[in-house]
Amino acid sequence: MSDEHIERNTDGIRPVRQEPRHLRRAVIIWALLSIIGIVAVIFLAPMVLPVAADDVDATANGTLVFFTVLAVPVALFVFVFLGYSVRVFRVKEQPTDGGTPLQPTPALQIGWLGVTGLLCLFLVIWGLFASYQQTVAAPSNTLVIQVTGQQWLWNFNYPQYSASTQGQTIELPVNRPVVFEVSSKDVLHGFSIRALGIRVDANPGQITSTTIVTPSRIGHYDVACVELCGLYHSYMWSAVDVVSGSAFNSWIVSQGGHL
């Protein structure tokens, strides 16, 4: 991708090139910075992104990193050419004559459209493929949790255990698929667990099922409401604890469930 950028640009601007080889210099600066930037992204991303507690979130985090890697040369292209122009072609006073009148050649235009078009299609295909991967058939041991939003808390219900939770912290057994069936009693809410890669609206009068996820990492994770739902939206926090299977069994009994 990066090589094509260089070629197309050279094609386009060569006919009017004079004295110092500005284009070559700018392209070299861009290429060097791009390499540094991509390496930096790959090394820094794990420090910036939060830990994922399942595959869905890990995939999403991976997509974020991958998109950032693609974005680095694109952004640097603008930054470098902008910065180079502003530094090198700058004049002190109001100029009396004009700059070199350049017009894009058809080759440059077609090349630019081609590169950006390919990049864009690639992102679309990547996105479709990644979201298609999430639509898996429900395994037989899938844990179903009914989530009902109301102003301003979440009600959790485990129909397979005939249990409704009393508190705002629920538990999930590790390594067991789980699906949330989300709805709302009053207004629109947004059910989200960042660490599990789950984010779906709670619509009044509708039940929306989330992707089936399999928590793989024991820990304590936040549940947030991500749609503005009125006065105490900011306080509509819950939590999930991903625990071992035996700990989950004893917890569900304590919530009035039957194993």
Place this chain on the structure above:
Amino acid sequence: MTEVKHVNLFQRLFPSVISGILLGVIGAVAAAWLVAIWAPENYDAQVAAGYTAWALFFFIGIGAFNGVARWGIARRDATPTEELYLAGKDQGLWRYFRYTTDHKVVGMQYLATVLVMFFLGSMGAFMIRLEQSQPGAIFLNPSTYNTIVGMHGILMIAATIVMISGPFGNFVLPIMIGARDMAFPRLNALSYWLLFAAIPIFFSTLAFGGFPTGWTGYAPLAVQELTPGMDAYCFTIILFAISTTVAALNIVTTVLVFRARGMTWGRLPIFVWGVLFSVVLGLTAFPSFLMSQVMVVMDRVFQTSFFVASFGGSNWLYEHMFWFMGHPEVYVIALPAMAVAAEVTSVFARKPVFGYRMTIGSLAGISVLSVLVWGHHLYTSGSTAALNGPYMLDTELISIPTGVFFLGIIGTLWRGKIWMTVPLLFVAGMLVNFVVGGVTGIYLADLPTDEILHGGMFVTAHFHFTLVGSMVFGFFAGFYYWFPKMLGRRLNPALGRFHFWLFEIGFLGTFLALFYAGLQGEPRWSANVAPAYAVPNLIASLFAILIAASVFILVYNVVITLLRGERAIANEWGARTLEWMVPTPVPLENFEHLPEVKGLPYDYSPSSPNTDAIPVMVPATPHDYQPPESLKNDGGGGTIQETPLEN
């Protein structure tokens, strides 16, 4: 020379904004009181009646119906004297407070209004940053916080929608295409005063308990809310949507029929193209927003249930209607700002726009593609799974014309004679921020990443990068560029640079920190910042201090310039578009001789003779002022008689 209508002091004061407000308030109170007799329990109905009466009687009081009444009752059109009086001839500063039809007056009214809205909106933003600077609820109670978030959002969105098409689209655009005024001068005044009439309605929400929905006004929350503050939101949007529709029709008609001789579509300045695409896009987008608010008002006042699920309504209906406006709307904001950037870059690089047709094509491509992208706001709503693929494809296709736009700007700068003035500085800042905003838009447009970012702080940071970092920077480029023409004074460039650097550094710091918070999963609209996100929020709030400082630098610069700034010359920047060819201050009829255009206004090469660059002027009536000094030697050669355009 036409006689000026002579009036006494009473006629000078009425009709004006004073009589409009007086009559409007009386009408509103009377209507609310009458409805209160009939429906004492229905506060929404009382408030709605009050707002409707306010709008109606305000326009009666300001004289908006005088022309209609004259035609309807006296069966005659206005005489030229009356038209000149309506256009504000010889009325000094008072013309800015009347129903004045002169497009330059309307442009100035829009500019002042936009600046005030920006100021108030930014004060809301600083209150939000103050609240979010520490975990937990500290300064504001939840109700106040939600109202401030919503007011900040609506003020800023409304201001950004009109920030370029309003001030510059009205003041500069007609001169740029060589016209004496807009096609429908009275509609022009109407569009501004509709915006003006919406502002008291909007702020009355504070007296009626505020509104909890944020700027999106999502139903059923909007329907459920018991205080009448929500009605203020709905009526603000209804008036604003009518205002933009009227303004859009006016601008489209003006560009279609009022271009000067020789101003072919292939010679139209890019700024005109950008505004044209923007307002056409607004014409398709805003009616659905208007209707959605009419439906919310009906749900609230008459207990219809368009959006209430328990009575057969659907919140998805609202979401689709809202975002059918909401996503094209960001391009309504973006297109003129991008066009300003192209215009300003060409002037200060002293080079033609790199690919005039290519850049126009990119703006056209964006405006066409953006009509069908709204569904990407509903990826996680559970309503549109089958169409997620097409929405994603269309959204990401927009990056192609946007990339072409960047090619155009970078190509214009490349090997130019770059004169780093304040307007160009803002364009440079815009490019930097727009790249970040555009790239992060890809993350939100793509299904797998939107699933972890939707409704979070990442979205907030993204659209602030596009709307503030890119488009408001584009507005400021235009502001510093056209200020000498519009107000006849030079803004202090040192203060302008200071404004820019404070704004840019503060902006990057604030919203890069919020990107980080969003990646961690912080939800939007939260008065109660969770401890996990405390650090990036504190950093964001500290950087916001710089933005606040930049706001006051700007205010100081504008005030000091208006009080004792240097007078600007007619062609302050040595630009080639028509608005710089007329004298400053611009005379009432803009041109004594209507210009004839011979080419694109972007030729800065010394080899090209000046006569080609500066348009030939052909004589036209009326001759009620002296031709500009700068044109006495060049043009005036032609002898074709031009029909005078109606003012």
